[in-house]
Amino acid sequence: MKNLAPLILFFSLLFALPPKAVAQQPKTADAQSSYDNGSYITAAELYENQIAAGDTSNPYLYYNLANSYFKAGDPDKAIINYYRAFKLLPRDKDIRGNLAFALADTGQRLTPEGVPATAFNLYHFFSLGELKGLMWAGLWLFAFALMFFVLSDRKVLGKKLLIIAAILTVFFGGWHLLRLPSESKRLAVVVAPRAEVRSGPGDSFVVSLNVPRAHLVSIIDSKGDWAQVEVNSQAQGSGWVLKNTIEEI
Amino acid sequence: MNFKKLFLSLFFVLASLCAYAEVQITANVNKTLVDTSEDITLTITVKAPTTRDLSPIMPSLPNFNIYASGQDISRGMINGKVSSVQVFTYLLTPRFAGKSTIGSFTVNVDGQTYTTEPIEVEVYRAGQGNAKTSLNKTKKPAKNAAYTAANNSQIVQTLTNIAAAAAKNAASQSEAKAADAKNKISQVAPDFFMTAKTDKTTAYLNEQITLKIRFYQAFSTLGNPLYDRPKMEGLISEEIKTSTGYETIGSRQFAFTEFDIAVFGIVPGQAKIGSAAISYNVADSAMDAFDLFFSGRTGITKKVETAPIDISIRPLPKDGKPTSFYGAVGADYKINAEVDNSATQAGAPITLTVSISGNGNMRAIGNLPPPDLGGSFRVYETTSSSSTKIQNTLVGGTKVYKTIIVPRATGKYNIAPIEFSYFDTNEKIYKTIKLNDISLEVSPAAQETSEASAVSFAGDNPAQARVEKLSDDISYIKNGQLSLPSKILLFIANLGKINYLVFFFIAAALLFYFIDKGSIDLLSSRRALLKAKKAIIKAKELDGVSDALEDYLEAKLGEPIGSKTMENVSQKLALSAGLSAKLNGLWEEFSMLKYAPSSMVNAETLEDSAKKTLNLIEEIEKEIR
Structure with a gap:
């Protein structure tokens, strides 16, 4: 275990490094200039164009797009894009902070009630993709450690490597599996002034809940123009809403 | 065959009723290519089988300043069903150059949503005349604003006041005169006529033009006359009043009904007030009073109408147009702004009310921008309402804007001066009204007060002063990429x-x-051979060579040699007698040299022993393979 501590410390420091500063592309500079001038809609359009052009793995593009929408007074689009950024880089305190701010502005919470913020932040230190990568990296390390142990005469070193790899694989694999069910949920945000939650997929069914704009729901199923959703707010419940009243994150 | 005819007839009747019942919403602009200094007139026309207000829901139009220019509703009946044509006009001022889309407007009728088609508009910077010319060649001409009242619909209005006035008049006429009139029934037209006149034929955009329509009648009609409003092209109208009276023309006295209407130009250029018409019934020559009373017949229908009037609408001057101009045209505008609570607590909402009153079309005034309060307040969407007030023949009223603001932090604040400009139609200039600042004092919220009072002894001592949080906002945008480990x-x-x-x-x-x-000893066996060879070559003393041989034999045996003799080893490895003898000889040689004087063990001896050992190992390998 003494040998494992520096390794964990190294990993933590590696991921806690600030984001890699990059030279601004002309489009990014234009978008930032529009944002600075208060032309938030123009800024949002420019960021949307960059994402549409294929830059879908950069969390900061979604974050900046969300900021533009938030400033333009469009909380639903802001929350959608903050969540997209949060899914890619949950440990960034600005992304997390702005998502929590936008949710609080619409009466929602990022941290579940009763859960300490530090525990929530630690639990979401890695993105689901990173945890999956760490799990597979652990398995690869285990395989190479096993080869080394079998083929090399340095049995003691081989044994240590084997134990470290096994622990990392179980740790990150378990973490990944723990988060998988909750994060595999298809989250969506209400983008209409309100979404009427009905007891069935059709206008003939009674409305049981009204979910206001920018509120989160989870998609369970879909049928034609209707989606079955679970409401993620204090008024718990599920039902069917028109697909065009929500947008999946 | 008869059934077929009946079916087809029914089908067409039903189809026409359904077509009528259908709600239609269309959007038109007067031009799709403008420069940044020009206005676009957007007209939304809603035809629906209802007479209630169907104000459309506007899409987000961030690229334009929008001024509601007016609303005109024509109500009517077709086949016994009410209907209306509602025309909503907006003036759009482009904010940026480039292509913009005017999104879909929607109306909700009985739970159904109807939308307009989006309209593409191209805006170029003012002064780029060439661009306009060249683009005009390739673009389709924009549709003119289709601003007409419900065509072909019979707008029916019962003119009970006309009937009443005419009845009074008729009562004073002698029976002989009535009989004479009856004899001249074929020449009834001169007894009924209409006039229409305006106070001006040239006006600025949104400036009031007063239209007076009079219906003269020399004697009473049978039943109530039916009034068709004039159709407006490029204009909207607002009824001012209806009055009745008498006028002597020549030697004859006529009863008249006057309709006073305020008309506003909504599109610069030529506009037109169409013909107003009145249909009325009079007795035909073959009918006497008995017939009329007992037969229930309504006589013959006649119609009189006014001549159309052309109006020239001038655009508002571009020079000197203030930035705080939101479409108000008229005179004597006043503005007032107030908050419902100037001393409030952080987090408690305050309503900022801005009222604009004056003479002019209030609905032409667009939305005021939200007050600039910095980041210390959360500002919610402004709602507006307008009321119309008519003084003499001048249309005016009040427009009220209410904005809810919530202070986020404690302190003293000033709401920046509110400016409002209008085009004065009397003096033909823009005028600006500026209000004073509105002061607000925000104290800590209830739970913060106790906390603050607990440390109030700190006073002005900087050492004891604490950082005060003024507002919350989102963090600023940032540029970067995922780190390499993440990637x-x-x-x-x-x-x-x-x-x-x-x-x-x-x-x-x-x-x-x-x-x-x-037990499959492939690898360990091979590895033992390589290891032994390596150790023998590297050996600098005889012990190194003998140890290498011992390790090799142990690896082959899979157990330590310990007290085993070389005979035992040979037996276990199943070596031949010759090879066993060689192994014994070499092992004895090592034992002897181990205890021999150092002068006997030299480099040659070491080399010789190493060669012999290597040869022996090779031979053992060959034999036991």
């Missing part, structure tokens, strides 16, 4: 099926492990 991890995560190869490697490693540990 590597995501790359590994996304390898997909390639990752399953790891199990092959683990299986292979385990296989090697069990082979290595098991």
